[in-house]
Structure formats: structure tokens, C-alpha cells
Amino acid sequence: xxxxxxxxxxxxxxxxxxxxxxxxxxxxxxxxxxxxxxxxxxxxxxxxxxxxxxxxxxxxxxxxxxxxxxxxxxxxxxxxxxxxxxxxxxxxxxxxxxxxxxxxxxxxxxxxxxxxxxxxxxxxxxxxxxxxxxxxxxxxxxxxxxxxxxxxxxxxxxxxxxxxxxxxxxxxxxxxxxxxxxxxxxxxxxxxxxxxxxxxxxxxxxxxxxxxxxxxxxxxxxxxxxxxxxxxxxxxxxxxxxxxxxxxxxxxxxxxxxxxxxxxxxxxxxxxxxxxxxxxxxxxxxxxxxxxxxxxxxxxxxxxxxxxxxxxxxxxxxxxxxxxxxxxxxxxxxxxxxxxxxxxxxxxxxxxxxxxxxxxxxxxxxxxxxxxxxxxxxxxxxxxxxxxxxxxxxxxxxxxxxxxxxxxxxxxxxxxxxxxxxxxxxxxxxxxxxxxxxxxxxxxxxxxxxxxxxxxxxxxxxxxxxxxxxxxxxxxxxxxxxxxxxxxxxxxxxxxxxxxxxxxxxxxxxxxxxxxxxxxxxxxxxxxxxxxxxxxxxxxxxxxxxxxxxxxxxxxxxxxxxxxxxxxxxxxxxxxxxxxxxxxxxxxxxxxxxxxxxxxxxxxxxxxxxxxxxxxxxxxxxxxxxxxxxxxxxxxxxxxxxxxxxxxxxxxxxxxxxxxxxxxx
Amino acid sequence: xxxxxxxxxxxxxxxxxxxxxxxxxxxxxxxxxxxxxxxxxxxxxxxxxxxxxxxxxxxxxxxxxxxxxxxxxxxxxxxxxxxxxxxxxxxxxxxxxxxxxxxxxxxxxxxxxxxxxxxxxxxxxxxxxxxxxxxxxxxxxxxxxxxxxxxxxxxxxxxxxxxxxxxxxxxxxxxxxxxxxxxxxxxxxxxxxxxxxxxxxxxxxxxxxxxxxxxxxxxxxxxxxxxxxxxxxxxxxxxxxxxxxxxxxxxxxxxxxxxxxx
Numbered sequence: 001x002x003x004x005x006x007x008x009x010x011x012x013x014x015x016x017x018x019x020x021x022x023x024x025x026x027x028x029x030x031x032x033x034x035x036x037x038x039x040x041x042x043x044x045x046x047x048x049x050x051x052x053x054x055x056x057x058x059x060x061x062x063x064x065x066x067x068x069x070x071x072x073x074x075x076x077x078x079x080x081x082x083x084x085x086x087x088x089x090x091x092x093x094x095x096x097x098x099x100x101x102x103x104x105x106x107x108x109x110x111x112x113x114x115x116x117x118x119x120x121x122x123x124x125x126x127x128x129x130x131x132x133x134x135x136x137x138x139x140x141x142x143x144x145x146x147x148x149x150x151x152x153x154x155x156x157x158x159x160x161x162x163x164x165x166x167x168x169x170x171x172x173x174x175x176x177x178x179x180x181x182x183x184x185x186x187x188x189x190x191x192x193x194x195x196x197x198x199x200x201x202x203x204x205x206x207x208x209x210x211x212x213x214x215x216x217x218x219x220x221x222x223x224x225x226x227x228x229x230x231x232x233x234x235x236x237x238x239x240x241x242x243x244x245x246x247x248x249x250x251x252x253x254x255x256x257x258x259x260x261x262x263x264x265x266x267x268x269x270x271x272x273x274x275x276x277x278x279x280x281x282x283x284x285x286x287x288x289x290x291x292x293x294x295x296x297x298x299x300x301x302x303x304x305x306x307x308x309x310x311x312x313x314x315x316x317x318x319x320x321x322x323x324x325x326x327x328x329x330x331x332x333x334x335x336x337x338x339x340x341x342x343x344x345x346x347x348x349x350x351x352x353x354x355x356x357x358x359x360x361x362x363x364x365x366x367x368x369x370x371x372x373x374x375x376x377x378x379x380x381x382x383x384x385x386x387x388x389x390x391x392x393x394x395x396x397x398x399x400x401x402x403x404x405x406x407x408x409x410x411x412x413x414x415x416x417x418x419x420x421x422x423x424x425x426x427x428x429x430x431x432x433x434x435x436x437x438x439x440x441x442x443x444x445x446x447x448x449x450x451x452x453x454x455x456x457x458x459x460x461x462x463x464x465x466x467x468x469x470x471x472x473x474x475x476x477x478x479x480x481x482x483x484x485x486x487x488x489x490x491x492x493x494x495x496x497x498x499x500x501x502x503x504x505x506x507x508x509x510x511x512x513x514x515x516x517x518x519x520x521x522x523x524x525x526x527x528x529x530x531x532x533x534x535x536x537x538x539x540x541x542x543x544x545x546x547x548x549x550x551x552x553x554x555x556x557x558x559x560x561x562x563x564x565x566x567x568x569x570x571x572x573x574x575x576x577x578x579x580x581x582x583x584x585x586x587x588x589x590x591x592x593x594x595x596x597x598x599x600x601x602x603x604x605x606x607x608x609x610x611x612x613x614x615x616x617x618x619x620x621x622x623x624x625x626x627x628x629x630x631x632x633x634x635x636x637x638x639x640x641x642x643x644x645x646x647x648x649x650x651x652x653x654x655x656x657x658x659x660x661x662x663x664x665x
Numbered sequence: 666x667x668x669x670x671x672x673x674x675x676x677x678x679x680x681x682x683x684x685x686x687x688x689x690x691x692x693x694x695x696x697x698x699x700x701x702x703x704x705x706x707x708x709x710x711x712x713x714x715x716x717x718x719x720x721x722x723x724x725x726x727x728x729x730x731x732x733x734x735x736x737x738x739x740x741x742x743x744x745x746x747x748x749x750x751x752x753x754x755x756x757x758x759x760x761x762x763x764x765x766x767x768x769x770x771x772x773x774x775x776x777x778x779x780x781x782x783x784x785x786x787x788x789x790x791x792x793x794x795x796x797x798x799x800x801x802x803x804x805x806x807x808x809x810x811x812x813x814x815x816x817x818x819x820x821x822x823x824x825x826x827x828x829x830x831x832x833x834x835x836x837x838x839x840x841x842x843x844x845x846x847x848x849x850x851x852x853x854x855x856x857x858x859x860x861x862x863x864x865x866x867x868x869x870x871x872x873x874x875x876x877x878x879x880x881x882x883x884x885x886x887x888x889x890x891x892x893x894x895x896x897x898x899x900x901x902x903x904x905x906x907x908x909x910x911x912x913x914x915x916x917x918x919x920x921x922x923x924x925x926x927x
Contacts, residue, residue: 363743363852371853378856379698385680387696423909464856 002112002176003104006097008168009199016207023211030218034227036303037259051233059229064343072268075128080225082122083154086161089115109179116182119158126155140269147267150221153213160206162186167199227263228344234260235345254297254354261346262294271338271347276585277331280601284331286338289324290348293355296323329355330367330597334459334590335549340581356461369595374462381451381469382417383594391415392448394426398433401444403480409444411436412482414496414517417452418593418624419488424631425624428488431649432520434658439532441523443486446476453487455495460591470503477515485517490550490623491589493519498554519551521622521648525560528567538569539655541665544576544616546607546630547583548623556581561622561648568655576610584610586633588625604633612642618665622648666721666815670712671768671782671794672705672740674733678787689892701736704783708844710851711813712781713744719815722746724777728764730754734867741865742858743851753871758883761793769801770875779820780841784809795843806841807834811848 007013057063062080066073089111096103103111129151133141141147165183170190178184190198217223237257271286272278278285299321305314332352339347359365366374373383380387392402394415401407413432419425436443454469473496477485487493496517504513527533545561552558558580565573578584587603608630611619621627630645644665646654653659676697684693701709712723725740727733728751737748751767759767780799785792792808799806811831812823819837825845826832836842872878883889898904903919905912920926 360853360855361857363854363858364850366853368850374853375700379677379700387680387682389696462855464858464860468856 001104002106002108002174002179004093004096004108006093009171009196010203011200019208019211023215026215027218030215030223031226033303034218034223034263037297037301038230038256038263040256042256045237051236054235055229055232058232058343058345062343064341064345067343068270068341071128071132075125075132078121078125079129079154080125082118082120082125082158085118086115086122089118109176112180116180119161120182123155123158123162126151126158130155140273142267142269146221153209153216157206157209157213160202160209163189164199164202164206166190167195167202171195171199221266224264224266224344227260228266228346231260231264232345253358254301254351258293258351258354259297259301261344261348261351262290262297264344264346265290265294266344267291268343270341270343274337274341274582276333276335276337276587276603276606277601279584280587280603280606282331282597282599282601283325284328286332286348289328290346290351292322292324293348293351295321324355326355326359326365329359330370330595331592331600332590333549333585333587333592333603335585336553337549337582337585340553353459353461357463358461360461360463367595367597370460370591373591373594374457374460374465377452377457378465378468381472382421383452383456384417384421386421389448391417391420391450392445394420394429395433395445395447398430400433400447401442402447402449403444403482404446404449404476407444409442411441411443411484411486411523412477412480412515413443413445414453414485414487414492415445415450416487416489416492416624417456418628420450422624422628424628425488425647427650428624428627428647431647431653432486432488435524435533435649435652435656438656438658439527441527441532449476451476453492453495454499455489455491456591456594458495458499459491459589466499467503470500474500482515485515486520486523487517488520488624490519490548490555491625493517494550494554519555519557519560519622521551521560521564522557524648524652525563528564533564533567533652535568535655537655537657538571539651539663539665540570541618541663542572542574542614542616543618543620543651544574544611544614545579546576546586546611546619546621546626547580548621548626549583549585549589551622552581552583561620564648564652565620568651571651571655574614574616576607576614578610586621586626586629588629593625593628602633602637604629605637608633608637608639608643612639617643618651619643619645620648620651621645666715666719666779667777668712668715668721668723669772669777669780670705670708670723670725670740670745671780671798672709672725672727672736673702673783673786673788673794674699674727674729674736675702675786675788676700683895685893685895689894690890692893699732699735701739702783702786702788704785704787704844704846705736706783706851707846707848708781708783709740709743709745710849711844712779713852714849715779715813715815716744716746721778724749726768726771727751728756728759728767730757737867738859738862739854741862742854748865748867750867750869751871751875752869753873753881755872755878755882758886759881760886760888761791761797762887763881763885764794765797765801767870767872767875767877767881768798770877771870776839778838780804780839782841782843784843784845792843795841799841802841804839804841805836806843807836808843809845810842811845813842813844813848 010016060080062073062076065076092103092111130148132138133143133147162182163186165180166186167190169177169180169183169187170192173192234257265287267287269287275284275286299314299317302314304310329352332349334349334353336347336349339345339349376385377383382391401409403409403412413436415429419429451472452469453473454466457465457469485496487496497513501513524533543565545565547558551561562573565571584607585603586607608619619630621630627645627647634640634643634645654663676694677700678697681697686693709725716723723745724747725737725745726749727736731752733752734750737750741748749771751771756764756767782795784795796806796808807822807824809824809826810822811825814821819835820840820842822834822836822842824832824834872881905915
């Protein structure tokens, strides 16, 4: 009857068991070392079906790997499913051999055929991986010695597996072995006389390579196979805010979520292609940063360092080996392009923020201009050089209700520091006020009492300052009893909705935030949907929309601004090469609006090049920072004759004829 | 190395629209933000750097009211080890000689290898406290330091003189050095950093405890502010007004006229 005879033709099986024990011991040690890093702060938090679904879709089916790169998705699927099939097959054989015998007859033949398919998939997938990396030379892939070793090793396992099978078939010659169709085809390579000896040699090679892989796995990049699913499972777990209740010396540099993400990274390099900073030739490369952090934290938080003599070595290595380059951390615009494309949700925004926190606390390497802006924020509640009274100066003559002074209105317009204080960005505030008034929406502001929401402090890692600003604003909003907030800036919006909610959870407060914060584009889109914002005349112009990162990616809102633009008759909307959730950052986020860095690139200029390529004459955006960055680039980069840059509100005002004058485009 | 550094709390005036009080003796302080005197900030940074490099301890001292404690907390957050607060509203309005007398009493014979302070304060700008303290303690001193090097047997100080001249002087320790701005790049002090030192003890002294009751403050001062006034707009200055575009166009025109743009 067709069946597998384990250890057929193999002498001294005890050697195999010895090697297997060794491999498992090394595997166990590696696993323990990794889990030890994950453990502090780790909370299971109960089973959630939605999380499991995300793991199945993103890990097993590789949804995020297929996205944007079908060739990579197919390669990964072939390798993963081939590998998993063969791994399960080996488990079945072990089960059959050691516990219950069931792999016989037709069942055995069917599974044999299936293993052939899996082996073939694995082989094709690995060959394809090597072709992509070394022949097609896909730019985002690295070509270091270790990058060849892992796929080559796996390929050697697959090929030696087929050869062992072929030699076995050549030696035993049973007719039902045809079901192992590849082995059957290859069996002609071996003569009946030499087959048994060749089989024994190949068997040991195959076994050695396989056990070697098991031993190596937790130390290699293949560990992502275990870490990535775990990271995907916890992807929606809030990244911890600074725990203010802990004594300062117990606050950890990194949390388990950072370690999980570091271990999940496969160095695929999609983040490098997406990162606006890296694209502009700046020194930050997200992948490199992650890998440096991974090396550094693996060394620094190693379980082995508890052994005294290894501790000595660890200290020595920490002091001599290059670690994270902290200067790189300041280049990140926190635009989340890396997170958007990362197949394993390991984009390093939070890691970078954490590194920034350490730098801010240490103090001496904070870029001087940024330090100045933060000091101003602490003193004057805005990062610009302005005293508090000036925050309401833009609204002089508008006679808006001042909720901080007891006036009543259903909607609070949170203007934000940049929009109230920067002369260019004030156009946004004036525009929105005019539009809301036109639509009959009652709203008020906080006048000159409006504090900063704390966004800049949070993005650059000044956690204490963020908390101060948040407490001030939350207190003020609670005192007034605000329920509805509309913001100028997607940054304030993100802060007020997401970061304030996280802080609420951290502080153990029950229930959602007492107010709902929306970005103004969402309010305008609602007014369009309700038929309250209509455009009788329209505006003839070919326009393109620059998605603010904090609106499109951080908040996931790409529809609202397009809904508003789409409602304007005569306005033709064309899209840039990178748009929506894949929009390209203007370079103003993450605190970069407030400082200059050595070797700083022209991020906004690269964006305007894309806008020019669409043939549009107008770039519309919906964020004060984008507005300033793009406007500056327009002037400095020689785009003045080709493009106009406007805030969405300004365009709406023009289309409504609230501005007066002719179509300027 | 034991270092003492003096730090004063001053109102931030660089960006403020200063208004004179009705009696003309002071500026309106209501809307002003208080912070560490810029020059003293460089002194604190230098003291902490010296400690980080050569070991020892840094004590930071201020004289002022309750609020002035912020300056000490800031100093502790930057890396100072101890803080002394001459904390009494009665001290406000004292002249430099009185301030120094109070400091000497509060120090009570404690010895330091080096005393650092700003060359002057941003509010009064008399530039006397440092040198008077050196005199009172019988220490050699150097003023206007833009460079400070610890060498065998003492210090080498680079002083900033007039017309871009630098002077290098050697001082034996113990000594006092007053610090010019730009000596270093002071570190950023985070809110968390300040929170961390919230619990550290601060040594406090009031006028009575120092046997100085009645001998400090404006009454005991050898000079009194009679009247403050804002500088008058000179004839050489032209204040542009009008819309932003008009102002910019005019400014660009002037720059071009004067040969600033070729």
C-alpha cells in the first residue's frame, strides 16, 4: 500500500534527533530573546475577531503586499503558501509516524501530489524573488550578502527535497510514486545502483539545511513570518502616550509595540519609495532608520545582558557600534506615507516620535529653531512669534461670536495657530468664515483666548508640552460646553479627535470625547450634501487637489474636499500622479514648518512638479501648512506663471462670488 | 569641580509692546512672560557642560520672589544638582550691591571652584552683580567670556572686546566669570524635564533669615528709577504703512534704490 516509510535508507537516525534537538534549542533561545523584548507592557486585551480578520487578510493572503505591486504579491504568496503547505505536510508525516497512522493509500497519494504543488510554488516563488532582486534589480530591494542567503537557503531546501524524493523513487521504483510527479520526473537522474547511496547523502543535506533554517529563523529576517502577524493583530492598539503616572526613571525608551513593529519589518523598501524626505534626497530613509533601531534595541534590550560577562560586552558594543542616527529623526514630516504602503503596518512614525521624545528630553541636540518655537509655544501658546492677543487679529471687523467670552453658537471654529497668525494662511480663516456665514451656519471662535491644540508639540516628541496644551484646551472646551468643533487644519483635527481620545483612554476616563471635531472640508461636504452650499455660477478652471497628509492618510478623508470641488460647475478636477491616500507630502508636517535642517530638500517643489504635469492651472489644498509650503515653493521654484495655489475655502468663495472680481485663473 | 551659577528671572521684552506704568517708574508687567535671563542661560549651560565633562556638582542660585523658582527648576532640569533661592518680595528693587550682600550671606562661607553668571541682565542691564560678587568674595574674575577652557592650574577665557577683538586671559581657580551670549548653544528644556525635578528640595532664604530685614529693596538702594520712557522715533527711520503688497513693494524699492539689490 502507498505510504511513507520514515527514515527509509537512513542509518544512525539518532544523529538526526540530536541535530533536531540542537536546532530546536537554538530556535527556542532566539524566540525567547525576541519575546522577552515584547513582553514588558504587553497586554493581550482579549480576542477580537476583527483583528484576526486583518491578520488573515494581510498576513496569510498578503493583501497589503499585492497592493501596488502584483509581482511582489504573487512572489510572496507562492513562497508563503508553498512553505506553509510543506510545513503542514511535514507535521502530518510526524503525526502519522509518532501518533496515529493514517497517511496511507489514496490519502497518501493525494497529499503527495499536493506537496509536489507546494514545493513547485515555493521553488518558483524563490526563483522569482531572486530574479526580481538580482536580475530585474527592483530599485527598492537591497542587495547585501544576507539578502541572497535566505532565499538561496530556502531554495536549496526545496531543490534538495525534490532530489531526495527522486533518488528514493529511483531506488524503490513503486509505480504509485507517479503521484509525486516532479520526483518521478527527476528520478531518471539516478541509476538504480547509485540511487540508495545518493539518496542517503541528499537526505542528510536536506535534513541539515532544514534544521539549520529552524535554528536560524528567530535570528533572521524570516522571523517576520512570526512577528508580522502579531504586529498586524495589534495594529489598532493605541501607541502609548507618555505615562505621566510612572516615576520618570521607569518610563521606558520604547514600548512593546515598537519592538513588534521592528521585528515585523522585512526591509522590503516600499517606505523608502514612498517617503517624501527620502525622495527629496534628505538623509532620512525609513527602512534604514528601522533597521538601525532594530539592531540597537536588540542589543540594548537583550535578555542575554542579564548574564554579567555578556553585560560587559553589551555595554562595550553599545558604546562603540553606531546606533540610531538621531539627526535623521528630525527630517520626518510624519506624513504616514511609509505606514500607508508598509505591508506589515510597521511604518516608523511612532518610532521616530519616540526617538524625538528622547532627544527633546535630553535637550542638547534639538535643532535651535525648533527649540525656539517650542519655547514660544510654552510661553505664548503658539509656535509663531506672536503674543496671545494677536490670535484674533485676523477676524477684526468680522464681529464673530467669542465663545470664550460667553457668546453662544452651536459650532466652535477652532482656527489654530498658523491659520490665525500667518498672513497667507489667514485667507483660509476668512474664507471659511465667509462660506459658513453664506450658508447660514452659526459659529463662533475662542477669540484671543484660543490656545494651541498641542499638535506641533506632540509631533516633535515634546510630550509634556502637548499635555499642557491639551489640558488647557480641554478645560476651556469643557467650561464652555462645546459639542461641535470645526478646524482649519487637518493637524488640529487629528490632534483634537485622535490624540485627545488616546489621552482620555490613558487617563482612564470613560466614554468618548465630549465634543466631535471635524475638518472644515467635512463640514463643507455636508453642506453640499444637504443642498445648503450650492454654486449657481461656477468657476471655470482646471484644478488639481493636493491631499493634506493629516486629512487623507491620518484621517482617511479623501472624499469630502473632492465632493466640494466636484459641486462647482465649470471646475475640472484632475488628479496628480500621487493622490488620495498616496498623496505626496508638502514637507510642512511633523514640526518641519518650524525649523530648518542641513541638506533639506525641496519637498513642496516636487509636489508642484506633479501638479504642473496634470496641466492644471490651480492647486487646491485644505491645510494651512500645505498652503504656506506650496505657496512658498510656487514663488521660490518659478511656478508663478504656471500655477496658482489656493485653499479650498478661497476657491469656494471665488465660485460663490463672495470675493468679488473676475475669475483670476 | 564645584560650580555656582547665578540665574535671574526677567520679563521677556524682545517681542513685547512695552507700555510704561502710569507713575512712569516701571513697565506694565501684566501681560509679560517671565523667563531666565538670556545671558544666565548660557552660564547655566556652560556650568552643566563643565560638570558633565569633568565631574563635580553645580549649584544654581537666584534672588527674587516666589515665581523666580521657575528659573531654579529650569536649571535643575538642565542638570544642576542643587538650588538656592533668595526668596523674598522684599528683595525686589534692590541695587546690585545689596543683591551681592544677600548672596554672600546666603552662601555663608561655602567655597566654589568656579562661579559663572551672565554678563548682564535683560531687564536692568547694569552688569554689576557678577563683578561685585567676585570683589566681595575676593576672587579673580574675567568678564564678557565667549570662550572658556579648563586647563592645568586654572582657566583660559576668551573675552569679547570692542570692534571684533578677542582677548585671551588666564585665571587661577577659584574664579568668577561673567558670560557673554553665544558662548554655547543652550540645551532645550522640556516640560517633562521640569516635571522630573519637581520634587527636588530648594534651599530657601528670606531677608529676615539673613539678618537683612529693612536693609534691602528700593528703600535701601543707592539709586532709584525716576521715570521710564520709550525711545522716540528718530528722523532717519521711515515707517511703511498700507497693505502688505504696498509695504513690500516700497521696501523692495528702497533696497533697490540704496543699492542693496544689484
